[in-house]
Amino acid sequence: MLIDFFRALRExxxxxxxxxxxTLLEALQRGVIIPSLDEFYYLARLTLVKDEAHFDKFDRVxxxxxxxxxxxxxxxxxxxLDWLIKRFERxxxxxxxxxxxxxxxxxxxxxxxELLKEQKERHxxxxxxxxxxGTSPFGHGGTxxxxxxxxxxxxxxxxxxxxxxxxxxxxxxxRELGTRNLKVALRRLRRFARxxxxxxxxxxxxxRATASNAGWLDIRMRPERKNRIKVVMLLxxxxxxxxxxxxTEELFSAASSEFKNMEFYYFHNCVxxxxxxxxxxxxxxxFETWDVLRKYxxxxxxxxxGDATMSPYEVMAPGxxxxxxNEEAGxxxxxxxxxxFPKFAWLNPEPEHLWQYRQSIALIRQIMNKRMFPITLEGxxxxxxxxxx
Amino acid sequence: xxxxxxxxxxxxxxxxxxxxxxxxAALTLGRPLLIKGEPGTGKTMLAEEVAAALNMPLLQWxxxxxxxxxxxxxxxxxxxxxxxxxxxxxRVRDIQNYIVKxxxxxxxxxxxxxxxxxDEVDKADIExxxxxxxxxxxxxxxxxxxxxxxxxxxxxxxxxxxxxxxxLPDAFLRRxxxxxxxxxxxxxxxxxxxxxxxRLKQDLLAAALESFYALxxxxxxxxxxxxxxxLDWLKLLLAEDVPAEALRTENSAPPLHGALLKNEQDVALFxxxxxxxxxxx
Numbered sequence: 001m002l003i004d005f006f007r008a009l010r011e012x013x014x015x016x017x018x019x020x021x022x023t024l025l026e027a028l029q030r031g032v033i034i035p036s037l038d039e040f041y042y043l044a045r046l047t048l049v050k051d052e053a054h055f056d057k058f059d060r061v062x063x064x065x066x067x068x069x070x071x072x073x074x075x076x077x078x079x080x081l082d083w084l085i086k087r088f089e090r091x092x093x094x095x096x097x098x099x100x101x102x103x104x105x106x107x108x109x110x111x112x113x114e115l116l117k118e119q120k121e122r123h124x125x126x127x128x129x130x131x132x133x134g135t136s137p138f139g140h141g142g143t144x145x146x147x148x149x150x151x152x153x154x155x156x157x158x159x160x161x162x163x164x165x166x167x168x169x170x171x172x173x174x175r176e177l178g179t180r181n182l183k184v185a186l187r188r189l190r191r192f193a194r195x196x197x198x199x200x201x202x203x204x205x206x207x208r209a210t211a212s213n214a215g216w217l218d219i220r221m222r223p224e225r226k227n228r229i230k231v232v233m234l235l236x237x238x239x240x241x242x243x244x245x246x247x248t249e250e251l252f253s254a255a256s257s258e259f260k261n262m263e264f265y266y267f268h269n270c271v272x273x274x275x276x277x278x279x280x281x282x283x284x285x286x287f288e289t290w291d292v293l294r295k296y297x298x299x300x301x302x303x304x305x306g307d308a309t310m311s312p313y314e315v316m317a318p319g320x321x322x323x324x325x326n327e328e329a330g331x332x333x334x335x336x337x338x339x340x341f342p343k344f345a346w347l348n349p350e351p352e353h354l355w356q357y358r359q360s361i362a363l364i365r366q367i368m369n370k371r372m373f374p375i376t377l378e379g380x381x382x383x384x385x386x387x388x389x
Numbered sequence: 390x391x392x393x394x395x396x397x398x399x400x401x402x403x404x405x406x407x408x409x410x411x412x413x414a415a416l417t418l419g420r421p422l423l424i425k426g427e428p429g430t431g432k433t434m435l436a437e438e439v440a441a442a443l444n445m446p447l448l449q450w451x452x453x454x455x456x457x458x459x460x461x462x463x464x465x466x467x468x469x470x471x472x473x474x475x476x477x478x479x480r481v482r483d484i485q486n487y488i489v490k491x492x493x494x495x496x497x498x499x500x501x502x503x504x505x506x507x508d509e510v511d512k513a514d515i516e517x518x519x520x521x522x523x524x525x526x527x528x529x530x531x532x533x534x535x536x537x538x539x540x541x542x543x544x545x546x547x548x549x550x551x552x553x554x555x556x557l558p559d560a561f562l563r564r565x566x567x568x569x570x571x572x573x574x575x576x577x578x579x580x581x582x583x584x585x586x587x588r589l590k591q592d593l594l595a596a597a598l599e600s601f602y603a604l605x606x607x608x609x610x611x612x613x614x615x616x617x618x619x620l621d622w623l624k625l626l627l628a629e630d631v632p633a634e635a636l637r638t639e640n641s642a643p644p645l646h647g648a649l650l651k652n653e654q655d656v657a658l659f660x661x662x663x664x665x666x667x668x669x670x
Contacts, residue, residue: 019563023418032414042407046414050562052425052569197455201467217475219468256556260515284608 005065009048012061016048023047037066186258186384200224229388231255232296232341233264234271236306237279239322244349247375248305251347255303265292269310270330270364271337272321289333293340301387302337302344308364308372309350315363334367345383346372352379394443402431402438403573403580411568412439412546419544421525423510423562425551426570429615432550436506439546446499448545450492451508458520461491461507465534484534493524497541504546511551518561526564573616575602585620586627596636597623600643604650609658614649622648 006021024047033039041062049058198221205220212218233255235248256262265275265287274286313320315330338344346364348355352374355361365372371386373379396412398404404412412435415422424432440447450461466487473481480486496505510518524530528541549565551557573581575598582594601622605613614622625645626636636643642663643649650656 015559017563023420027414027418030417032417033410038406039410042410043414046407046411046566046568050423050559050565050567055569199455217471219471257515257558285611 005044005061008061008065009058012057014049014054014057014061020048020050186254186380198223227260229259230261230296230300231259231263232292232300232302233262234275234302234304234306234337235264235266236269236304236308237266238268240269240307240309241349244307244375247349251305251375251380263296267306268321268323269306270314270321271304271333272323272326272328272330273333289336293336296341298341299343300341302341303383303387304337304344304346304368305349305375306346307348307350308346308361309358310360312359312363315360315367331363331367334364338367338369343387343389344368344371345387347375347379347383348372349375396439396442399438399442401584402434402442403577403584404435404438405577408435408568408570411566415548415566416546419528419546421547421549421565423549423551423557423565423567424570425553425567427572427613427615428552429617430570430572431616432570433506433508436504436508436548436550439548440504443504445502445504445546447504447506448492448496448499449506449508452510452513452517454512454514456513456517458513458517458524459491461493461521462524462530462539463491463494463532464489488532488534493530494539496545497528497539499542499545502543502545504548507547507549509552510549511554511557515555515558518557522560522564578616578619581616582620582623586623589623589627590633592633593626593631593636596633597626600636601649604643604646604659607659607662610650610655612650612652612655614651618649618651622646 002021002025006016009016024044027033027043027047033043044062045055045058049055200222202220202222205222206218209218209220210216233252235252241248252264256264265277266279267275271289273289275289275292276286278285310322311320314322315334318327318329319325320329346368348361350358350361355365355372361372371383373383394416396404396409396416398409411422414420424435426432436449437447439445465484466489470481470484470487492505496503525547528544529538531538578598579594582589582598597619601614601619604610622645625648629645631644642659646659647656650659
């Protein structure tokens, strides 16, 4: 029975290993807990989950597994998260699509507000209420061509405005497997230097100094050799990047274990006045881009990661951001980064041969002085070679 | 084997049920316990309290950015041996004289079980936890200089704290139990205060808790005040003899709020919010 629980955890992408599972069994055998569900829950969490970021997933699996206690652990009346389970998805024929009622943009927003007020519970299917998989213009996974997307991942990517406050997901480095190649590529970006306190015995120097000192011991010390490279990663998150989550996670996971001095920030589509570090708190905990620009020394390597796929207005026009009314165009902010940090590169998860068909990619490539590389091993190597110069 | 002692909290430390279970599981199975949580939620204090409650000696290893894993095992002082060899010191013939024992060695060879605190493991180099895998797993290590194997007589209770500044490697995590200390809710916080200030007046406590949690909920605060800051603040309130009414200020900062907000940007933000609230009247 517990083996199935273990498998359910693995399926929910909680990284548990056999070793941890055996530890749990050993703990049960040694009678660490009295047989009660509460204690078992704590013990299982203690042994199997090693990061508070996975607690939520663990709770859901645990709740689903031990049916009945479901209600205890399912504290969220959190509709958008629930929607992520797209079990109500269905495909519509083009004829049905044509039948769908079409609203104008303003009318869409207005109607969304009205519906949100009216609707109190979760809804799926149907053609009026906000929910998943339906033909109503609101919700996600739906097929109304002019719909407003609420939560979930976009399938048809024609939503006029992304309306999700909470379901943007952080790129966690769940993807430890398969990152080895990336790590090797990133390893090119190394700059060893001896800096700081002299705390290592320099043997060669000591011998030389002792010899020239007529055999009288003369000890020489030197600082230890360390990788001194500083990296700031700026990652695009949400919207069109949803299609590239896997590859970006791999890259992020590899980079965070490879570079000691690595900082990261998120942005959406293009860089504007604010960046953030945690997507769940992106509206309350944000960092002014000016501060980021000033904070790091000029030899910091800045790596943008994004598909640069957006409407050209988002790059060129003030007020073009999909998030809020930005005073200055995204291009101005990008140019600031480029001039503040001469060592920069843009990594693009889109395949290189598609770049020419997207106007915004061309624009950003121009701002980046053509320093745009695909996230492939080969592209990464080119980028790292450029950055390590 | 004699029965393993159990940790049931102590007079100075309020441990939640899951935390007690975590400590007891680590004690029974002899595995390291990794503790994470917001700063100021009593991660370091836990080791001290467990040691005191179980009557076990506490060994502490405070990790810094320059700390090497080897330093926890032992260090070979080659430089003083070289110097001594020039002076013709007799000690120089025995390499043992130049081996300095680290905390892990001390914990392994102690005559009784000990509590070993490895504090702020995330401050060190990324390789640091990996270098301790075998040592923490098998509780033994090899001394190359003297060709001797140091094996633990008793498996110490290893408590490791982390502030999440760096990711810890998976191989390391797999060998640990993991407990995340959540920020205490109101009732637990009242218990914690009761432990530290047994004679605090109820109305003052209620008012203080009220404004403390309100302050934590202010959006955009960079450094949220923690338990230890709340306790410091209470101490100040008591020392200044601030009455409970003075805390029920709707649109001005609570008295002595400097103890709670440690960042000048947070103070400025808070003042601005307060000014906005006043103007709205």
